[in-house]
Amino acid sequence: MALSRRAFLTLLAGTSLFAPSALAAGTDETFALAGTVYPGRGAPLPGHAVLVRQGRIEDVVPIREVNDRPVFATGNGSILPGVINAHCHNLHTADERRARWLEHGVTAIGDAASPLKFLTALQDSPAGQTATASACGPMLCPPGGYPLPIHSPDHALAVASTGQGSDAVKRLADLGVRRIKIAFEPGTLPKPWPVFDPTVARAICDTAHRLGLGVRCHVEDLSGLEPALDAGVDYIEHVPYRWHDRGTIRPVIDPDNAPVPHYRKLLERMTRDRVIMTPTLDVFTRTPWNGPSLFAPVRAFHAMGGRIALGNDFPYRRTDAGMPVQEMKLLAKAGLDESAVIEAATSTAAEVCGFTNRGRIAPGMAADLLAVRGYPTPDALQDPVHIVKDGVFIR
Numbered sequence: 001m002a003l004s005r006r007a008f009l010t011l012l013a014g015t016s017l018f019a020p021s022a023l024a025a026g027t028d029e030t031f032a033l034a035g036t037v038y039p040g041r042g043a044p045l046p047g048h049a050v051l052v053r054q055g056r057i058e059d060v061v062p063i064r065e066v067n068d069r070p071v072f073a074t075g076n077g078s079i080l081p082g083v084i085n086a087h088c089h090n091l092h093t094a095d096e097r098r099a100r101w102l103e104h105g106v107t108a109i110g111d112a113a114s115p116l117k118f119l120t121a122l123q124d125s126p127a128g129q130t131a132t133a134s135a136c137g138p139m140l141c142p143p144g145g146y147p148l149p150i151h152s153p154d155h156a157l158a159v160a161s162t163g164q165g166s167d168a169v170k171r172l173a174d175l176g177v178r179r180i181k182i183a184f185e186p187g188t189l190p191k192p193w194p195v196f197d198p199t200v201a202r203a204i205c206d207t208a209h210r211l212g213l214g215v216r217c218h219v220e221d222l223s224g225l226e227p228a229l230d231a232g233v234d235y236i237e238h239v240p241y242r243w244h245d246r247g248t249i250r251p252v253i254d255p256d257n258a259p260v261p262h263y264r265k266l267l268e269r270m271t272r273d274r275v276i277m278t279p280t281l282d283v284f285t286r287t288p289w290n291g292p293s294l295f296a297p298v299r300a301f302h303a304m305g306g307r308i309a310l311g312n313d314f315p316y317r318r319t320d321a322g323m324p325v326q327e328m329k330l331l332a333k334a335g336l337d338e339s340a341v342i343e344a345a346t347s348t349a350a351e352v353c354g355f356t357n358r359g360r361i362a363p364g365m366a367a368d369l370l371a372v373r374g375y376p377t378p379d380a381l382q383d384p385v386h387i388v389k390d391g392v393f394i395r
């Protein structure tokens with residue numbers, strides 16, 4: 001089949017034929033973005049166009065089949081889902097999320113715990129105007145447990161019993177959170193912080209699952225990983241890089257940079273149970289723990305087929321908002337190739353956040369899209385040619 005005249009001209013020009021600003025008024029526009037399409041999961045489709053109508057993705061078809069709408073193409077360009085930063089904090093209002101995330105190509109974020117008073121702001125995500133937010137509300141913790149020793153009291157809801165745990169989950173569910181956040185964090189020796197009684201953690205996870213909510217669990221210390229998995233959490237936040245084993249500090253990796261057998265067994269269990277890890281390497285490479293203890297477990301987990309999501313834990317340790325280029329580069333350093341990094345930053349990140357209609361390019365999904373020059377490398381993603389949110393051109 002011949003190229004439509006419009007597609008032909010677009011390809012010839014190697015650039016956009018239509019000024020996107022003319023289409024920025026609402027979400028009812030009909031257009032196509034063309035190039036090599038990275039669906040967010042699975043193989044890229046060269047020479048394809050993503051059809052957008054009324055804020056949603058209609059279809060993905062060969063470019064030559066498009067003849068009923070404007071086609072935006074970038075010479076040798078790529079189209080991919082908007083990037084999702086699955087683990088960050090702060091920037092609660094719609095205006096802040098637009099300026100600091102959306103205008104850089106991050107079309108959705110997972111707020112991995114914030115004080116309750118910010119929940120309303122996070123839930124204000126008008127279509128096409130800001131980065132959609134998934135919120136957990138405050139973290140649930142045992143009395144005196146993390147995050148209370150180092151963060152202000154409004155970052156946590158302390159629960160002391162199975163009943164209080166279930167009630168807290170129900171209360172947060174009523175307030176509209178998409179995910180529940182807990183922690184198994186003993187802190188550093190000599191005086192460990194209290195961690196959840198297993199029955200309380202189990203009650204939190206069971207109640208969350210009954211209400212359709214996944215549970216995200218902060219685990220920096222390997223001693224917290226097994227109890228977290230036993231409780232039934234769905235997502236591990238951070239990569240465990242230290243191990244305080246009942247009063248003794250042990251290494252998490254062998255001299256040959258492989259996770260120690262206990263760690264490896266738990267990573268295999270996560271792989272089997274499809275528990276997703278969001279390693280947040282950006283924040284930890286800014287600490288004294290930077291090194292093989294961070295990268296070797298991520299590398300081993302990825303090699304065994306473990307699922308990894310992108311998040312950078314902004315704003316801690318001076319991590320930045322905007323396109324999380326540094327986290328992408330660090331995931332690559334841990335062994336993820338280009339398409340694995342994109343999957344971590346789109347479809348898998350969407351799953352961690354509970355976005356069922358974002359993170360992939362497929363019919364019916366929200367039209368959160370990026371167009372970049374050439375391959376979607378971290379550097380290309382730093383400066384997208386087009387940013388589309390719910391079918392609206394932001395750039």
Ligand SMILES: [Zn+2]
Pocket residue numbers: 087088089112313
């Ligand atoms: Zn965090």
